[in-house]
Each structure stands twice: as C-alpha cells, then as structure tokens.
Amino acid sequence: MVALVLIGINHKTAPVELRECLAFAPQETVEALQELSRGPAVREALLYSTCNRVELLMAAEDREGAVAAGRRLLAARNRMPQELLEKSLYVHENDEAVRHLFRVASSLDSLVVGEPQILGQIKEAYRQALRARSSGVILNRLMHRAFFVAKRVRTETGIGGHAVSVSYAAVELGRKIFGSLEGRRVLLIGAGEMAELAVEHLIRQRVAGILVANRTYENGLDLARRFNGRALRFEDLPQALAEADIILSSTGAPGFVLTREQVRPVLRSRRHRPLFFIDIAVPRDIDPEINRLENAYVYDIDDLKGIVEENLEDRLKEAVKGERIIDEAVIRFRQWLEGLEVVPTIVALHRKLEAIGEQELKRTALARRWGEQDVEAARRMLAAFINKTLHEPTVFLKQQGHRPEQTFSVDFVRKLFRLDE
Numbered sequence: 001m002v003a004l005v006l007i008g009i010n011h012k013t014a015p016v017e018l019r020e021c022l023a024f025a026p027q028e029t030v031e032a033l034q035e036l037s038r039g040p041a042v043r044e045a046l047l048y049s050t051c052n053r054v055e056l057l058m059a060a061e062d063r064e065g066a067v068a069a070g071r072r073l074l075a076a077r078n079r080m081p082q083e084l085l086e087k088s089l090y091v092h093e094n095d096e097a098v099r100h101l102f103r104v105a106s107s108l109d110s111l112v113v114g115e116p117q118i119l120g121q122i123k124e125a126y127r128q129a130l131r132a133r134s135s136g137v138i139l140n141r142l143m144h145r146a147f148f149v150a151k152r153v154r155t156e157t158g159i160g161g162h163a164v165s166v167s168y169a170a171v172e173l174g175r176k177i178f179g180s181l182e183g184r185r186v187l188l189i190g191a192g193e194m195a196e197l198a199v200e201h202l203i204r205q206r207v208a209g210i211l212v213a214n215r216t217y218e219n220g221l222d223l224a225r226r227f228n229g230r231a232l233r234f235e236d237l238p239q240a241l242a243e244a245d246i247i248l249s250s251t252g253a254p255g256f257v258l259t260r261e262q263v264r265p266v267l268r269s270r271r272h273r274p275l276f277f278i279d280i281a282v283p284r285d286i287d288p289e290i291n292r293l294e295n296a297y298v299y300d301i302d303d304l305k306g307i308v309e310e311n312l313e314d315r316l317k318e319a320v321k322g323e324r325i326i327d328e329a330v331i332r333f334r335q336w337l338e339g340l341e342v343v344p345t346i347v348a349l350h351r352k353l354e355a356i357g358e359q360e361l362k363r364t365a366l367a368r369r370w371g372e373q374d375v376e377a378a379r380r381m382l383a384a385f386i387n388k389t390l391h392e393p394t395v396f397l398k399q400q401g402h403r404p405e406q407t408f409s410v411d412f413v414r415k416l417f418r419l420d421e
Helices: 016-022 026-038 063-075 082-086 095-105 117-132 137-156 166-178 193-204 217-226 234-241 260-269 288-292 301-309 313-368 372-402 406-416
Strands: 003-010 044-049 053-060 090-093 185-190 209-214 230-233 246-250 275-279 296-300
Touching: 003 016, 003 063, 003 095, 016 053, 016 082, 026 044, 026 063, 026 117, 044 117, 044 137, 053 063, 053 095, 053 137, 063 082, 090 095, 095 117, 095 137, 095 313, 117 137, 137 313, 166 193, 166 246, 166 275, 166 296, 166 301, 185 193, 185 234, 193 246, 209 217, 209 234, 217 230, 230 234, 234 260, 260 275, 260 288, 288 296, 296 301, 313 372, 313 406, 372 406
Parallel strands: 185 209, 185 246, 209 230, 246 275, 275 296
Antiparallel strands: 003 053, 003 090, 044 053
C-alpha cells in the first residue's frame, strides 16, 4: 500500500538561522521535486517553503527509501551537515502526515494561529508541484481536501476573528518602543506580503509617511502609489535611514540588505532618535549585529513570538473546534486512500470473470449454432450473473477499506483468483 510521508522543520523545531539555510525559491522547488521524482523511492512529491517551515510531502511505496531521499534533499541545501539537520527534523507518516498537512493549511500549526497567508502559500506550492509534474492522483486529492478543510475551519470556527498576526505583532513591538506611532516615518524594503500587511496596520496608527525601496524601481513605484508614499532606488537605502523611524524589510535577497557598517554612521546623525528594524524575511535581510548599536532595535520573525502569544488565547479556544473538523477529514481521506487498493482488485475480478464468461459463451454459441439475438441475450444474462455474484464480495472488500484486515483481504482475493498472473 502507498505510504504518505511528511518530513521537515518549522518554527517549533528550528531557529531562523537553520530555516533560512533550507529555504527554497520557486524555481529551486520545481527542480528539487523533479530530481526527487526521478528516483525510485518516491511516486509523488510536494514541497512548501515559507518563513516558518520547510516541509516535503511524499507518496511512496518504499517508505524508508522516501524518508532517506527526503533527508538527503534537505541536507544538501547549502551543504548542511546531516547531523545538524537531524536534531530539528520531524517525520510524520500516513494519518499523522495527513493531519499535519490539514493543520498547516488551516493555520492551526502556524506561529500565529488563524493567520490567512499560509493557505495561499500551500496553494502556490501545489502549483509548483503541478509544474514539476510531481503531483499525481494521491496528492491531487489530498491537496484539494486540504483546501476544503482549511475553508471549513475558517468559516466554522473563530480562529481568524481576532487581530493577531505577525504583521500586527510588528506594530505592537513598535508601540512598545515609540509609545505612539503617530507621526513616525516608515521605510518598506521589498514587497513581501506580511511586510505590506504590517504597513497597512501602521497606516492605521497615523504614521507620517511611507518610503518604499525595491530592487525593481518600477515595482517600488507601484507600491508607493498604493500607500500614498514615495519610491526610492535601492542604492539610496543608507540615506533613507536618516529619514525613517521604522524599517520593515521583506525581500528575497540571499544576504543582508542592511549591515552594521551602513547603519552606524546614520545613528550619529539622528541625535539619539531610535531606529526600529522589523525583519520578516527568510533568509534575513537585516544584520543582527545592528542590535548592538545604541538606539537601534532589530527584530526578526522569531522575535515576534512573544507579542503574538499575548493575543492567542481566544484563537486557541476556537482551534479546538478546528481540530475536530480535521480529525473527521483525516478518517475520510484514509478511507479513500485505502479504497484505492480495493478498486483495482474489484475491477480486475470483474474483468477476469467477464473474460472467462465470454470465452465459454463463444464456445457454447458455436456448438449450438446460436443466432446473434441468442448470443446477445446470453451475454446480458452473463453480465447480470457476474454483477450479482460479485456484489457481496465487493461490499465486503469496500467495508474492509478502513480496517487493518483490508490488506490481507485484498491480497487473499488476488491470490485466490490469480489476478496478478
């Protein structure tokens, strides 16, 4: 029987320093899935890489081979030693893999329970798997069920009903540093979705203005128009630091966008006015050494946990309802998956009896010199006989689909009727 295997790391098991080493860009995701699918162990695969997790979902008949292939793929990122990865890695199989995926898609496993961004990221990962042609019958069905379950959890519970998100947590941190945010100037670096949401929250706090710096100036210009702000060229970042109070960064750059050496001279000219950096990028954009400078405050995505936890109580109560929805969905998917093993056996059994019946029908018709009408009448009778004869075995096998005996029953029927010969 096909096994489902999920292997990965997330914000609970690994710090941002390790997660950023494993981050996959979209094209890298497609290439990794194609490489994995070429191997003998994995039948289907899907990979999602976000700021809080990197997870690989596989359908495979060789469970151990799939786990080993997944470990090798993740360990190969940035030549990371496999021993370091193993400490943070988790592996879920079958029901637990399905449950984990459903919880992730429903935002029950997020840093901020109920945040809506994760579902869009999972959908994008599915699109990448379709591009790589690494998703087949099983993962196609599983992903569509995940989307359906996530929608149910969001509409039937209140997990998204409170103002709690990573972007909101960033605003809360800003308030702790500055008190009121009114009149402060914001510099947005890049165009990440969470950073844009944080800017929207900041605008509601009556900040004085928005500066936008993007590597592609035209994109920055479009974003600046949305926020009634001003676009800057990327090379103007050091000068913009003298003007801004809050820097929100969310780019896809492989290294630091701002370093301690760039920020140090700016702080002298600011005359002790604090500078607040919110780094929502993975890999990180802001050099953590900046935090050692006086009146400079750097927070990365892991630092937002404390603020987030203060606002989670109501959502966690609603999450219990979501867990019940997921438990039901896991059982239903397992029944469908196990049914995949039953259906080919039932079809093969019908075809074998039909082939035997057709052979005997031709022999009898020839011996008795039946006409076309007689042959057709006998063929209809034969089809009805086969359907009625196999009705009870079919019901029995389908009922076994969610029991441990299912594998034994299917194997017994296939051997009894020699369906694999």
